[in-house]
Amino acid sequence: MPINKSIGLLLSAEYKTNDENRSEINLYVKTSKGIEKFIDSDFLPYLYAKVTEEKKAVEELNGFEFDGAKIIKIEKEENRKELNLIKIYFSSTADLSKSREKLRELNTVIELHEFDILYPKRYLFDKGITPFNEIEVMHENNLIKSVKEIESDKAVNELKMLAFDLETYSPGRFSNAELDAILTLSIYSKKIQKVITYKKEFEKINNTIIVKDEKELIQKFIELIKEEKPEVIITYNGDSFDFPYLKTRAEKFKLKLPIGFNESEPKTKKVSLFTAEKLLGVQHLDAFQMVKFLARIAVINSSSLDLETVVEKVFGLKKEKLASEKINEIWETGKECSRLVEYNLEDSKTTFMLAERFLPLFIELGKLTKQNLFDVTRSSSSQNVEMLLMQESLKQGKLFANKPSEGEVKKRMLAPIKGGYVKEPLPGLHERIAVMDFRSLYPSIIISHNVSPETICSHKECSKNISPEGICFCEKEKGIVPNALEKVLNKRIEVKKELKKTNNAELKKILDAKQHALKILLNSTYGTLVFPRFRWYSRECGKSITAWARKYIQEVMDKAEKNGFTSLYGDTDSSFLLIPKNKNESDVKKFIETINTELPGAMELEFEGFFKRGIFVTKKEGGAAKKRYALIDFKDNMKIVGFEFVRRDWAIIAKRMQGKALELILKEGTPEKAIQLVKETINNLREGKVPKKDLIILTQLKKPINKYELVGPHIAAAKKAVEKGKKLTVGSTLGFIITRNGKSISDKAELSEFVEEGNYDKDYYIEHQIIPAVQRIIEELGYSKQDLIIGGKQKTLFSFN
DNA sequence: TAATTCGCTAGACCGA
DNA sequence: TCGGTCTAGCGAA
Numbered sequence: 001m002p003i004n005k006s007i008g009l010l011l012s013a014e015y016k017t018n019d020e021n022r023s024e025i026n027l028y029v030k031t032s033k034g035i036e037k038f039i040d041s042d043f044l045p046y047l048y049a050k051v052t053e054e055k056k057a058v059e060e061l062n063g064f065e066f067d068g069a070k071i072i073k074i075e076k077e078e079n080r081k082e083l084n085l086i087k088i089y090f091s092s093t094a095d096l097s098k099s100r101e102k103l104r105e106l107n108t109v110i111e112l113h114e115f116d117i118l119y120p121k122r123y124l125f126d127k128g129i130t131p132f133n134e135i136e137v138m139h140e141n142n143l144i145k146s147v148k149e150i151e152s153d154k155a156v157n158e159l160k161m162l163a164f165d166l167e168t169y170s171p172g173r174f175s176n177a178e179l180d181a182i183l184t185l186s187i188y189s190k191k192i193q194k195v196i197t198y199k200k201e202f203e204k205i206n207n208t209i210i211v212k213d214e215k216e217l218i219q220k221f222i223e224l225i226k227e228e229k230p231e232v233i234i235t236y237n238g239d240s241f242d243f244p245y246l247k248t249r250a251e252k253f254k255l256k257l258p259i260g261f262n263e264s265e266p267k268t269k270k271v272s273l274f275t276a277e278k279l280l281g282v283q284h285l286d287a288f289q290m291v292k293f294l295a296r297i298a299v300i301n302s303s304s305l306d307l308e309t310v311v312e313k314v315f316g317l318k319k320e321k322l323a324s325e326k327i328n329e330i331w332e333t334g335k336e337c338s339r340l341v342e343y344n345l346e347d348s349k350t351t352f353m354l355a356e357r358f359l360p361l362f363i364e365l366g367k368l369t370k371q372n373l374f375d376v377t378r379s380s381s382s383q384n385v386e387m388l389l390m391q392e393s394l395k396q397g398k399l400f401a402n403k404p405s406e407g408e409v410k411k412r413m414l415a416p417i418k419g420g421y422v423k424e425p426l427p428g429l430h431e432r433i434a435v436m437d438f439r440s441l442y443p444s445i446i447i448s449h450n451v452s453p454e455t456i457c458s459h460k461e462c463s464k465n466i467s468p469e470g471i472c473f474c475e476k477e478k479g480i481v482p483n484a485l486e487k488v489l490n491k492r493i494e495v496k497k498e499l500k501k502t503n504n505a506e507l508k509k510i511l512d513a514k515q516h517a518l519k520i521l522l523n524s525t526y527g528t529l530v531f532p533r534f535r536w537y538s539r540e541c542g543k544s545i546t547a548w549a550r551k552y553i554q555e556v557m558d559k560a561e562k563n564g565f566t567s568l569y570g571d572t573d574s575s576f577l578l579i580p581k582n583k584n585e586s587d588v589k590k591f592i593e594t595i596n597t598e599l600p601g602a603m604e605l606e607f608e609g610f611f612k613r614g615i616f617v618t619k620k621e622g623g624a625a626k627k628r629y630a631l632i633d634f635k636d637n638m639k640i641v642g643f644e645f646v647r648r649d650w651a652i653i654a655k656r657m658q659g660k661a662l663e664l665i666l667k668e669g670t671p672e673k674a675i676q677l678v679k680e681t682i683n684n685l686r687e688g689k690v691p692k693k694d695l696i697i698l699t700q701l702k703k704p705i706n707k708y709e710l711v712g713p714h715i716a717a718a719k720k721a722v723e724k725g726k727k728l729t730v731g732s733t734l735g736f737i738i739t740r741n742g743k744s745i746s747d748k749a750e751l752s753e754f755v756e757e758g759n760y761d762k763d764y765y766i767e768h769q770i771i772p773a774v775q776r777i778i779e780e781l782g783y784s785k786q787d788l789i790i791g792g793k794q795k796t797l798f799s800f801n
Numbered sequence: 802t803a804a805t806t807c808g809c810t811a812g813a814c815c816g817a
Numbered sequence: 818t819c820g821g822t823c824t825a826g827c828g829a830a
Contacts, residue, residue, distance in 0.1 A: 272803060380803040419806035527804025572830045627808055627829050647827060699826065710813050710824045
């Protein structure tokens with residue numbers, strides 16, 4: 001057999017146990033021939049042991065055998081800066097994990113390291129290859145002889161994607177895959193947009209493929225996948241719904257689902273707490289998992305993560321939600337079939353759009369963290385940062401930190417680490433406000449002060465670098481965390497520069513995704529360092545970072561005062577200043593310049609904006625409220641922070657009212673207009689004119705209903721709904737209304753779908769929604785609650801010259 | 802067992 | 818019936 005060379009895009013590295021019970025690596029690569037598999041059976045799983053003495057250890061390990069697991073090879077490790085370190089190889093990952101405990105018991109073994117690094121990840125590290133990059137494989141009949149990454153600035157070739165979505169029968173309950181049929185299946189790709197179904201009435205509807213029955217529906221789906229040969233199959237919640245459902249139904253008909261590489265079928269795989277559906281070669285992309293991650297890190301802010309809400313948030317598209325009862329009705333009566341077809345097709349279309357929208361971001365994140373599409377879209381922040389630090393650790397020849405024991409985790413959780421400093425604002429209405437903030441504060445402190453678990457030292461020479469918490473960080477040698485972050489930070493600055501230069505829309509999209517991925521990594525690093533389960537957790541680092549942060553921001557505020565500004569407010573990394581009449585924007589910028597010359601290299605204070613006016617309110621218990629304010633700039637753009645206006649657990653009517661009031665006060669300086677508006681709204685409420693949709697209060701069900709100690713309104717409403725047969729799951733968003741029926745607020749709470757239009761407690765909405773939303777604001781201007789209810793006094797607020 | 806802490810507010814619950 | 822305390826949820830950074 002001659003040796004062949006293949007070049008292609010690395011989709012994923014997987015592992016397999018072969019016929020000889022050995023672990024082998026399978027690389028799935030997109031080449032000019034489509035997806036190909038290359039096998040490396042020469043790469044053995046291994047771990048490291050720190051031993052008392054190498055020779056003695058090798059002697060003790062000689063002939064080691066436990067439960068059939070044998071050591072294949074022992075080597076001295078030269079690339080890690082660690083004395084007495086040996087590398088122990090096994091023929092399979094199973095043997096490796098079996099042997100771990102036994103190895104620890106040996107006399108010469110002090111501790112084990114890197115015994116839990118997933119084998120395919122190990123392969124990517126050691127071979128220096130990365131998913132989404134191009135690789136060159138030398139192989140004999142697809143058996144890998146060598147593999148390397150090729151330098152190429154070529155963007156990831158367009159991946160061929162296809163989305164699908166199921167509609168299922170649900171007779172008055174959740175669909176049960178054992179009993180209820182798939183009614184329609186939609187497929188959406190650049191090439192085909194079709195709905196497969198098997199009911200006669202659907203024949204005349206556009207975009208349908210009519211088959212004989214459900215079995216043929218599944219067969220047709222498989223046939224289309226085989227024709228299309230997608231590299232990425234997209235679903236929305238396919239991990240827990242579409243794929244498991246499809247699998248169960250296929251089994252019923254004794255059908256296989258050979259839609260992966262080489263006719264392989266989807267396999268259920270545990271991913272942290274959840275299960276995912278994985279295909280070989282072809283990547284299953286569950287857009288719901290992407291959205292969940294983005295919601296967690298606050299890139300998407302959506303009250304609910306169902307497809308309709310997310311699509312509206314992301315694209316501003318209103319998409320109709322067909323209730324399951326309606327789907328059943330359409331199916332049974334055969335009327336309005338086109339609605340079901342459209343709905344089903346819209347589902348896979350918008351799922352496809354979501355994937356397309358966020359794919360560049362996840363691809364960049366995957367490249368940075370050496371994760372394939374399947375993994376990176378289901379990965380957590382701590383996993384991402386872990387992968388970043390592992391790469392840096394290897395570059396520096398340092399061993400990976402081990403994961404903590406459960407006991408250690410508990411200990412860590414008991415002692416939270418003090419966070420940022422929040423200054424109590426000066427309450428009231430203010431004019432001429434400048435806002436400055438530190439660019440990536442925590443990362444820049446980590447870089448500037450070389451904060452890393454392994455750089456904590458007691459060198460005399462490093463005594464200039466002691467944190468306010470009294471911890472000294474080495475100045476001689478760069479740590480893993482700061483080094484990794486410095487590269488990320490610099491790369492981001494570079495990408496942002498390029499972004500400014502280009503006008504090419506396609507390039508812009510990719511560059512923006514890149515800088516965003518880098519930002520995500522930057523922002524989550526501090527959090528993971530103090531995350532109790534993190535490999536590189538360090539309390540010392542965590543408390544030093546926040547202590548430095550508090551010191552720097554307070555210094556900025558002090559210096560501002562000394563320079564003739566008034567320090568108005570500040571939160572963690574930001575500082576708000578009042579600009580006196582004899583100073584202007586450029587004075588603030590000059591002030592920032594001087595601060596920056598005194599700051600260490602990576603740290604930078606930035607000018608955020610100059611605002612015409614802003615309001616800070618007094619709390620119920622007195623004192624000014626932190627984390628709530630509203631600003632308006634000189635172009636009349638409003639920025640509302642922390643107020644009910646931005647909270648999803650307030651009724652729209654109250655939020656809208658508050659937004660309007662803030663606008664009238666900040667923009668026009670006419671609080672009496674705001675008060676007039678409040679009065680009108682109160683009147684509308686009194687007269688029962690307010691539609692149901694404006695009265696809904698949204699909250700999330702955070703735990704199982706019976707686990708609640710306190711039965712608040714949303715739980716009371718949920719309980720009643722469950723009694724009526726409604727299924728509610730942890731994480732679902734509850735929309736409730738306070739009705740007229742009952743005594744306490746909880747008694748009156750009812751899920752909105754069970755409430756008739758017009759049935760609402762007007763006093764509740766006036767006293768507990770409208771008034772609280774505006775009261776604190778108008779009080780700051782000298783008005784009171786009484787002015788909202790009875791006739792108000794007239795006065796103007798600003799003296800416009 | 803999915804990155805953190807700080808902070809606000811509502812409403813139930815509990816005992817005087 | 819009240820006021821204090823605690824649970825709960827969400828947002829800022």
